[in-house]
Amino acid sequence: MKSIYADNSSTSFPKAPTVAQAMYDYISYNGASVHRSSNEDAYQVERLLLETRQQLQQLLGGPSPKYVIFTPNVTTSLNMVLQGLFSAGDHLLISSLEHNAVMRPLHQLSMKGVSYSTIPSTPQGEMITSTLESLLLPTTKAILVTHVSNVCGTIQPIAEIGAFCKEHNLLCIVDAAQSAGILPIHMKDMNIDILCFTGHKGLLGPQGVGGFLLTKDVAHQIHPLLTGGTGSFSHTIEIPTTFPDRFEPGTPNIPGILGLHASLSYLNTVGIDSIYQHELSLTKQFICGLQELPKYTIHGMPNIHNRTAVISISPNHCDPAELAHNLEETYHIITRVGLHCAPTAHQVLGTYPRGTVRFSFGYHNTADEVDTILNSLDLLQTTQLL
Ligand SMILES: Cc1ncc(COP(=O)(O)O)c(C=O)c1O
The missing domain is CATH 3.40.640.10 (Type I PLP-dependent aspartate aminotransferase-like (Major domain))
Incomplete structure (x- = not known):
C-alpha cells in the first residue's frame, strides 16, 4: 500500500x-x-x-x-x-x-x-x-x-x-x-x-x-x-x-x-502562491474534518487565518506517540511526533512535555489523502485504547 x-x-x-x-x-x-x-x-x-x-x-x-x-x-x-x-x-x-x-x-x-x-x-x-x-x-x-x-x-x-x-x-x-x-x-x-x-x-x-x-x-x-x-x-x-x-x-x-x-x-x-493556495485548501479541509472528531485537540490557529499547512494535534484518548505509531503501522500515514526540536513552542501551546502529532502538507498531497487521514483518525478514536 x-x-x-x-x-x-x-x-x-x-x-x-x-x-x-x-x-x-x-x-x-x-x-x-x-x-x-x-x-x-x-x-x-x-x-x-x-x-x-x-x-x-x-x-x-x-x-x-x-x-x-x-x-x-x-x-x-x-x-x-x-x-x-x-x-x-x-x-x-x-x-x-x-x-x-x-x-x-x-x-x-x-x-x-x-x-x-x-x-x-x-x-x-x-x-x-x-x-x-x-x-x-x-x-x-x-x-x-x-x-x-x-x-x-x-x-x-x-x-x-x-x-x-x-x-x-x-x-x-x-x-x-x-x-x-x-x-x-x-x-x-x-x-x-x-x-x-x-x-x-x-x-x-x-x-x-x-x-x-x-x-x-x-x-x-x-x-x-x-x-x-x-x-x-x-x-x-x-x-x-x-x-x-x-x-x-x-x-x-x-x-x-x-x-x-x-x-x-x-x-x-x-508559482509559490498557487502551491500555498493548494496547501491552504488541504489545511482547511483537514481542520474542518478534525472539528468533527471530538477526541482530538488542534493547536495553533483554529482556522486558516495566519497559518501554513503545519497542523499539530493532541489525542485526548492516548499518547501522541501511540497515535503516530498506529497511523503509520495501520494506515501508512507518515507524521512527526514529539517536541519537534522546539520545546519552548510546546510550552506556549500547552503541549509540553508530551508533544503533539504533527501533520504537514505539501504541494504533492491531495484532498483524497486528507480524507483518508481523517477517516483513519476517526477509526483510531474508537479503536485505540489507553
Ligand atoms: C523553524 C526551523 N528552524 C530551523 C530548522 C533546522 O533546519 P535544518 O535541519 O535544515 O538546519 C528547522 C527544521 O526543522 C525549522 O523548522
Whole structure:
C-alpha cells in the first residue's frame, strides 16, 4: 500500500520533479569544482551557482546575489550569524516559538555573556508585538524571529517586526526554514537584515544545502566563524573581505546547489502562491474534518487565518506517540511526533512535555489523502485504547 507522506515540514517529499535529474547530470557528466579549476566545465558550474544566488535573491527580495551565502542548512546559517554577530554584553529579543537551531547556539552564547529576552505569544503562537517596546534594553542589538512555527504553523508578522527594528535601529534576523518557498518574503520591503533558509523544505530542494541572505552593511559586521581556502586571494592568510567568499570557505555542496537551482526554477514556473493556495485548501479541509472528531485537540490557529499547512494535534484518548505509531503501522500515514526540536513552542501551546502529532502538507498531497487521514483518525478514536 502506498504511504501518505504528511511530514513536509521535516523535509519536503517528493522533491521538485527536476531535482534528481539535475544532480545526476552534474555528477555523471560534469563533476568540476568551483573557483578551483579553470576549464569550461568549471565555468559552467560557476555560472549555475551564480544563477542560483540570483534566483534566491529574486525569490526572497534580497539585496544582491553577492550577499547570498551557501551553507549546508539553516542550522549552520544561524550558528554563523549568531556567533559572528553577538558578543559579551549584547542583548537580543527572540520569539517564544524558536527552534533549537536558535535556542542551542543562543544557550552557548549566553555562557559567554550574551543575553536574550523572549517576546510573549498568545496560546495560539501569535507574537504579542505590543510588548516589544517594553522589552528593549540599551544593549539590545537585534530581534530574531522564526517566520513560521514548525510546530503549529503560526505565521509571525515579520514586516511589522522589520519596521519596528528599523525605527529602533535594531537588526532584524529571520529564520525562514518553514516559510521560504511557501510564503511571499521580500527582505528589502520588510526591512529584514538577515534571512536564513534551508533548501530541503518549502524550497523543494535536496538535503545538505541552505544559506543566508544579508545586507551589505551587516555582511561587514559579522565575524566569519569558519575560515579556510576559498580559491580566491590565496596569497593572504586572512579570509577574503569580498562576498560571498568571506562566508564560504571550503568546497561547497555543488550537487546540492544544482538540485536547489532546479527546484527554484520549478517554483518560479509553478508559482509559490498557487502551491500555498493548494496547501491552504488541504489545511482547511483537514481542520474542518478534525472539528468533527471530538477526541482530538488542534493547536495553533483554529482556522486558516495566519497559518501554513503545519497542523499539530493532541489525542485526548492516548499518547501522541501511540497515535503516530498506529497511523503509520495501520494506515501508512507518515507524521512527526514529539517536541519537534522546539520545546519552548510546546510550552506556549500547552503541549509540553508530551508533544503533539504533527501533520504537514505539501504541494504533492491531495484532498483524497486528507480524507483518508481523517477517516483513519476517526477509526483510531474508537479503536485505540489507553
Ligand atoms: C523553524 C526551523 N528552524 C530551523 C530548522 C533546522 O533546519 P535544518 O535541519 O535544515 O538546519 C528547522 C527544521 O526543522 C525549522 O523548522
